[in-house]
Amino acid sequence: SSKESGGDGGKKKDGKDVITVWSYPHYQENPDTDQKSYEQHLVELIKEVEADNPGIEVKHEILSWAEGAKKFDVALNSGNPPDIFFSVMEPKYIETGLAVPLDDYLDAEDLEDLEPFAKDTFTSDGKLWAVSQWISIHTWGGNRAMMEEAGADVDKIMKDGWTWQEFYDIAEKISQTKNKDGKKVYGFATQGKDEETFTHMMRNNGVEKTISEDGEFHWNGDKAVETLNFIKEMMDKGVMPKETAGIDSQKVIDMFSAEEVGIYGRTGPYQVRFNDNRNAEIDAGKVKGEKIDFVLLPFPHNEGEKEVATGGGGGMWLFKQKNYKGDEHTENAAKVLKHITGTKSSVTAATMFIPPARKSGQEMYSDLLQLETDNGQFIQRTLDYVVPGAILDPELAQKSSKVLNDGIKPKYQGFLAGELTPEETVEQWTKVADSVLK
């Protein structure tokens, strides 16, 4: 039985240094399209690195999305994290003292190859904490046919963006219609579980950060009230479901697929691939439903404000264990990390129709990325101005997440449920923010 991995990686087996890698099942095998699964792609890379380094053995585990992070949390807090772990930016990992900054292990070449956005996403305290795998752009999504019926110039929107008013007019028009089952159609839908959509709208209303690096809270003023009022009006007018408070992202997609929604947020480039697959299945008669011409849409911006695209990305982190296993082990782990995040690894992003973080990868898999399509061009355009979410030093990040969990999220939910007015909402979360940040 193999007792090595995760927790106590690094034990020598046959004299080999064992490196553990934990990641997630980003995509499955698809026999119809000969698409390999993420794990198969990863294993290929691992095989290569093992072949190049006979002293290293790599054990990998594909966690489940549902509870993987929690498993990692337990392992990390037990002092036994895997050597390499896939995650988005999490300042709390840095604070544990077990995350290893990568600056010393990466060559200038590598750093050069990475898109600046990808580096920014994982830079904190001036150090790079993970090698990003891709640039995950946050966008809205739309049903081209429905939008055009409502008089929208979709191509133009994708190219030049749109204002709140333009968006509102189109959405309102769509919400006047009924779908083929005779059900009411909404112009816009989004999940009401957290404040994500609101964040996106705030960024496009001139407030880029909730909390700035100097610890100041920016969601305390008229801009926030204005944005909330905009959302409120959409709900009041039936442009957006008044039950938004109880709608989750799965439900939003379900509604979109059933043509009950014209525009929704948030989604991302990966949805293009899902939609293509779904259309193919409908063609093949495997799935019943209407084919949808799916388009990625930019976030609308308020009149006079700059359009801001948001993005993030996941990357591979390097960790050491509490009972430190020596520099050699860390170096070996870094070697593995470098290889499995190398140019070839961009296949992962490309398979999901997400722009890889490496420029070399974008080139290598350009055919997979279908950059010539409307959605592809939109992605390329967006890459130029996308900014990461707020990166704060770990301590401030901790406070920020407290403000979010104890103030913003619950109050925002209260607002969506119609229990708080926009003014009350802002007032109340500002109070929480003040007390946390003081």
Added chain:
Amino acid sequence: MAEVKFENIVKEFEDENKGKVRAVNDASFTVKDKEFLVFVGPSGCGKTTSLRMVAGLERQTSGNVYIGDRLVNKVHPKDRDIAMVFQDYALYPHMTIRENLGFGLKNLKTPKAEIDAKINEAASILSIENLLDRKPRELSGGQKQRIAVGRAIVRNPSVFLFDEPLSNLDAKLRVQMRVELSELHKRLGATIIYVTHDQVEAMTLGQRIVVMNGGEIQQIATPEELYENPSNMFVAGFIGSPPMNFIKARLDGNKLHTAANTFILPDDKVALYKEYDGEQVIFGIRPEDILATKLLNKQPENNVVSTNLKVVEHLGAELLIYFDNGDDQITGRVSADAKLKALEPVELYFNLNKMQLFNPDTQERI
């Protein structure tokens, strides 16, 4: 009016292994109003089952049960105006004794003060005052049984059903309870049906006694009648302690030949049995009709048997003596004054005035 009447009652149980078990077979009898009727019979003969049918806890397979004038076949136990003492006590384990006693009254919405009074009364009758606040599991077997009796007493119904209520009590309390029950009976004017296997209880308490065996009623009669004129060997052997002696014999004019002796019948008996002259019979004689000749003022002329005693048991005022007569073992009960000893020879007089004869085939009394 609380007459209880059984009319051709049959009760069958479904047994998983053995199919139908007939526990009571075609039983008919009437318990008169205010009568004290006792059921006796060997274990498993259907006494409890009969009682339960009166209570309405078991519904008869066929036949009718009346209480008073009322056909109660279909009346719920609580509407039958009865109280019952269960053989296994069936005390409510979680209630104190006080609560156990008061439960029935509480259900009948009796005022609190009255309940208390009745409980105290019953408690003093049964001398259980000091147990009132205990739980059943803290009591000894006999104490539990007294509580079970108390539970019936406080209810004061028109028919009392007792299933061996005294079997676990000590002799003294038993006598006391017997008298209490007797008085209760008189005082309350209630009809009582009482199941027991105790001779003395049956004979002293019962105005009439029902003897059962194997689900069938053998005889219903007053204690004297039962004792003096048992209708068959079963009854004769069952009533009386020690039981009647049965000796195989042959009737021959005024003589009765047993394996070892020949007895001379009194004249009235000769007349009575003349039809059976020359036939094989079973000769029944009760232990107390076997007397030590040395205690007799007048020495009898015949029917004296000389034998060696096998066993002698002391019962205070009396002796139980055991000796053999051919294959039959015979028991006698003589006054302790006779001072008999085991293994010593003795002369015993068989008083045939109260003898019985039975048909060896039908076992009926002749």
Added chain:
Amino acid sequence: MAEVKFENIVKEFEDENKGKVRAVNDASFTVKDKEFLVFVGPSGCGKTTSLRMVAGLERQTSGNVYIGDRLVNKVHPKDRDIAMVFQDYALYPHMTIRENLGFGLKNLKTPKAEIDAKINEAASILSIENLLDRKPRELSGGQKQRIAVGRAIVRNPSVFLFDEPLSNLDAKLRVQMRVELSELHKRLGATIIYVTHDQVEAMTLGQRIVVMNGGEIQQIATPEELYENPSNMFVAGFIGSPPMNFIKARLDGNKLHTAANTFILPDDKVALYKEYDGEQVIFGIRPEDILATKLLNKQPENNVVSTNLKVVEHLGAELLIYFDNGDDQITGRVSADAKLKALEPVELYFNLNKMQLFNPDTQERI
């Protein structure tokens, strides 16, 4: 050698409500090897508790228990070489009767064939052959009790402990079982300790009898001794059925004044009691020493009481008669031949030869 000895045994129970309950208080006695000792006493007097201490199921609060020469205070029940019949049967509900009987032997690793033989033997003694394959819940109360006895019999230990083993059996079976037990005792040469509240059982079975009351031993003696020389009023009242009559009286030379009568003492008694001349005493006389004058051959000169009978109970061969003497109710037991009737006047002779006197304060016999 299976002598059983109690040495200053005290047993206290913790009662949730009442604190310590002393169930047995400083009891000392010895059961001789092969002796048949009977415990009697009123309900709750500590009989079962004492038995359980012999068995090792309950540990005494203080004092020593010996079995054979061995101090068994701390010996496990299974190593005491005993068998016990429980008052509440305690049959294993999940085993058939056969398994119930064989369980102890199986635990002792007895060969299968031997177990079967012993079970069959016990079954035939108890006539339970046809029940062997049933489960306890399919049996009537009496049947269960027989199984419980059977379970002890098959074990064949050197000490048998019986806790009211016959209380639920019918009279006939009881007599039969009594004889069986007696024979068993002789055959096996086992020591037997036997708890009962049945007079007859105690007197017939016990070689010696221990009378308990309220946790204290009142007297240990042979049946005759107990009957004739009870050490105190409790024993006198407890042994004998119906119990001894107690009448308040004053001794005055050879006279005994009761509330309603004056009796003349026999000469030997006068001598015996002369120390107490002039004092208040309790006059004890057994029911069988009260005789109907009409049955006497020779009419007595004195000690005849004329009274009206209150109640007459028929017991087959005998009558129990009840009448008042001042405040005291007196019970007599006379031959059924006297044909006495309730409410009729009668002349009764008090035979004072077997009378007893008791100290009204200490209740001890004088």
Added chain:
Amino acid sequence: MELKPATDNQYQIKLDEKKDLQRQAIKKIGLIIIYIFLGLWAIFTFVPLLWMLSSSFKDSSAITAVPPELFPTRPTLDAYKRIFEVGGLGRWFLNSTIVAGISTIINVFFAALAGYAFSKLRFPGRNAIFWALLASMMIPGQVTLIPLYILVVNTFQLENTYIGIIVPGMISVGSIFLMKQFMSSLPSSLIDAGKIDACSEFGIFWKIILPISKPGLAVLGIFTFVAQWNNFFWPFLVTNTNSMRTLQVGLTSFRFENMQDYGAMMAGAVCSAVPMIIVFLALQKYFLRGITIGAVKG
């Protein structure tokens, strides 16, 4: 012995018969009401499961159909095919069976043993120990997770082994508590009888207490089995190869980041329910038996 045909008597009989008929009727109606109510309630409790079952036969579009279809219009076995195609389903089943089976046996045995000791034996410290056990149940498991993980994985090195999965669940205070409650109503005199019958202390437990506790053991058995079978988080923490995964852990691979394969999840849930239903049906016949009846009187 003949009947008195008094008119009021006849009337009374009629009345009684009427009352009895009424009672019978009430009983019958009561029974009918009971059946209807239980039936409705069963449907109530069934709806979620029915949805689970029917979803497992739907294609992905039908699952998300608005309005939802309670019964699939185009039933398909695709979801089942998907979960069977993913490697290791059989292995996961085997692992779950081993883990749940062994934990159940150990758990029930220990619980019965300790429950017996706590309910029927008297020894110094009995109540204190029992309360210590019980108190531990009252602290939520979240905080002991890290220490426990350190203990099992770091200290005992039991990661990715059956023992590692089973060990923390081998005793459960709840089970001990349940057995204690159950056994407290068994008649103590049977234990005495066992002692007299030369049964060892363990023999009494094994040959007398266990058999008459069958209803309790069966109940505890099914509860434990279900709990262990459904246990997800701990096996997920301590396993790291596909071959060691239990069914519940394995089935989570049908939950993806931006989309869930509902059909497969539901098919998985259905598959995982089947063994538990079998265990339930196998054990349920013991539930109702009042097995001690007839042991003692009074």
Added chain:
Amino acid sequence: MASTVEKKRSEGSWDNFKQFMKDYGWCYAFIALPFLLFLVFTVYPLITAFIMSFQEYGIMESKFIGLDNYKYLMENEIFWKSMKNTAIYTLGTVPVNIVITLFLAMMIFPINKRSQTFFKASFYLPAVTSGITMSLIWLWMFDPTQSGLMNVVLGWMGFDQQLWLASSKSSLFSLMLMTYIGGHGSGVILYLAAMGGIPKSLYEAADIDAASWWSKLKNITWPLLKPTTLYMLITGIIGSFQIFEATYVMTQGGPNFSTTTIAYLIYQHAFEYYQFGLAAAESFILGFVIIVISVLQFKYMASDVEY
């Protein structure tokens, strides 16, 4: 005899111990293995966690901060809110569910064996489905749009559509509602087993004692089921106080803290902020509350029922 007394006096403490072990050794042997496992896998982690509650936990090293964690909680509004939510949830579910369970068990008890099996199985079935699956199904039933099943049912009955989990007014109640409808299977089975053990003669005695259906229920069935009820109360209270999965999967404590239970808060502190010390302190406060309640329960409910 004298020698025994002599010997007794000279017995050393070793002999006393030997005798003690002879008397009680096997009692301890019966609980030894379970207890050992308990010490290792429950007590040890608990002690560790208890120490943590006085620390600011860090993986590399932890800092002792005395009672700061507890102090912080005492002053924390959300902590009290979550305590309140948990208490409401417990009060609203445990007694109600015990009554429902008893009611169901009583209805099943008198019917014939085969139907009994059917209903037992039906009521137990939800329990065989894992909590996560059930939560997902309920999430679907609580869909706040017009197509949500619960809303459809409300529609039939002529009520307005509800937001269920999405409104802080109804979210906690919705979680409670979930427990009312499913999840009585185990309790029903326990109650049925306990009912089977009640001697029939007690009911017969009660029949004769003129006890009505209600009186029998109140005075016999209910008190004799006390050991079972106590078990269900205690485990029910523990379960409710520690309710986590439903909130975690369905509401994440929202909206506006209306479903933030103490266990969810513990989870948040532990795994979202890595404040394990704080989480431990919360756990011990919660544990203390449950222990106090349980002790009271035991005091008022414990009654040995031995037939």
